[in-house]
Amino acid sequence: MAEFRDAVNRCEGGSKPRTPSPRIxxxxxxxxxxxxxxxxxxxxxxxxxxxxxxxxxxxxxxxxxxxxxxxxxxxxxxxxxxxxxxxxxxxxxxxxxxxxxxxxxANPARDIDAAAAVSPATGQVRESSAATTVPAAVQSATASITxxxxxxxxxxxxxxTPALPTPNQILRDLQQFVYNVQVTVTNQVNGIRESLQVLGSDLASSLGFSREVITLPLPFGNPTLNKQFFVPAQAYVTSSITTIAMAYAQLTGTAPNFDEFFDLAKITPSVASPGKMMYVGPSNFVQFADSFELLQDKNVRVIIRSYSTDQWSLAFNALANGLQDPTKVMIATINGPIDGRDTPNGKTVIVIGIDNADGTVTINDPTRADDGQALTMTTDEFKAAWGAWSYQLVTAQLASSPSTPPPPPSTTRVVWSLPTSQQFFGGLSQALINQLDVAQDNLANLSFDLARVLGVARPDVPPPPTPADNQYGNYAANFPFWTSQPYFYERGFKGTCTLMASAAAISQLKGITAPEDIRALAQQLVDRAIESPSGVYYGKKMYNPTVGGVSFRDAVTLLNENGVNADYTKYLKGQDEVAKQAMFTALQQGQAVIVAANADVMWNAYQRRYFNRSPANVEAATADHALLVISVDLSRNMIYVNDSSVQNGQGFPMPLDDFMKAWKTGGYEMITAELQST
Known part of the structure; x- marks a missing residue:
């Protein structure tokens, strides 16, 4: 899965305001x-x-x-x-x-009427009966006089003829014009800087240079203690339920209770397959995402992370760090042999130990009844099995457990290996493609910035949904949960859209409606993200105020620390209906929904629809902006969001079809959240 792009200037509402200037x-x-x-x-x-x-x-x-x-x-x-x-x-x-x-x-009728209706003393219009005494024939005749x-x-x-502008208006418009020109130049400079950074990374990769994380040569975890929380799966289709039953037993120190989770799966709506229950029969596999949702329903914090194919050392180090915390259970998705099947298949297992000294990994694998308890694999075998699922790593921890500080960052080293011809030429080709993508983004930014410099009219915003509309979510109830990103930008914090959306989500779930309280919560998240190491980008903090941007996976951690159970999901670009239905389901259940979308695609669609303009449509752009979805009105095919980057972003309307295009750019990334007590 592609990483969420953090340091993107379009996410910086203060640096690139999207409220049109009515006059330049x-x-x-x-x-x-x-x-x-x-x-x-x-x-x-x-x-x-x-x-x-x-x-x-x-x-x-x-x-x-x-x-x-x-x-x-x-x-x-x-x-x-x-x-x-x-x-x-x-x-x-x-x-x-x-x-x-x-x-x-001369007009007798009008003269009589006016003389009676206008007071000679004050010049004000007053009531008069004189007009009623004019004959109807005269009134009819005078109606035709031009x-x-x-x-x-x-x-x-x-x-x-328009009214003359005042000096203050001219000064304000001049200041806005100069500011817009400054933003245009800044965005282009940032685009060039980003282009050089991407080019340097691509060239290093094609030449065989990479940076790997060094995991200490120590044993991690406690296989001797935790191997007792094992139970074989009754069938492969329910093996994911068996895994979470073992995980919950390890977290609570009790015997695994498969039947409890199995009964819940029969009556709990599926997240992966909307409109169905999680378990519908022996021929339907219980999806991994659904099993993790069952864990959350048992008051367990769940964090799901995936890594790219070249991030093995980072993923392995994160797994080792998690095993050092006895309050956490580490679940990995791997490929491997399964009882009763001739070919390997995907499954979830509990990792209970790593011995980095002798190069082994120990797991509890419910799909292997005979040897699945405390099964030992070599590190290379585990790497191959885990890499087939993008190193998907799930961390489970009881909501009642205190949040433990993340481990100190590990050291890294630059390594080199002789690149193959495919790696070399493929890397150069990818570098060219990336440069073209960045150039396209820069041109799109330049087009938009110049359009703002020249000024646009204020739109005729469509009305909000009514109670009679076919609505997912509650527009009226969710409308108050919004705070302004430019407020923080003016104080030196760039690119805070993910943090603002997280503050809005927490406020929605906890009922914090006062604007000053939501802003204070947002400031707390900003401060926490500045001091917390990122769980995604090694050696960096979650948030750098001078660069901006926060990963969705780090946002999940911040949400969990604030009493919220959060899930991060991502879909293939062809799964638009699946993603849309998952969003509808979350809204219908009263969950807070944060999505990643491309700001330019959204704003260009907004201009086309309400300004009758035709700006560039950046279909190939990436998701660079986070916002809170508050309602979907199928009666009007509209979606309403709380967007922190624009002054009129509270209840911001967008045609649903255009929103799906903007959402698609990031692979339909979404965070769904609910209170831990539910």
Missing amino acids: WLGAGAMTLGVGAAILGGAATAAADTTAGHASSSSNSASSSAGSASSSSAAPSAKGSSSTKATSRRNHPSSTGSAAARPRK EPAPTAARRALAAA
């Missing part, structure tokens, strides 16, 4: 020129319109002003809100000062 500073100069042209045009029109009709009475002048205002506000506009345009006319100087001076045709064309032209010109 260049627009101020254009509007000023437009006002000057409008004033000159109005003066010319007034001069051409001068006739002998200047002898109008004061009451007629008042009625002209009032009548033209009321008629213009009632007339609909073909390209905008009529009320907005009427306000512009009322506020513009030319719409009131010139009304008394310009002539018009104003002179120059008067209508002047009114249209006044309506189209």
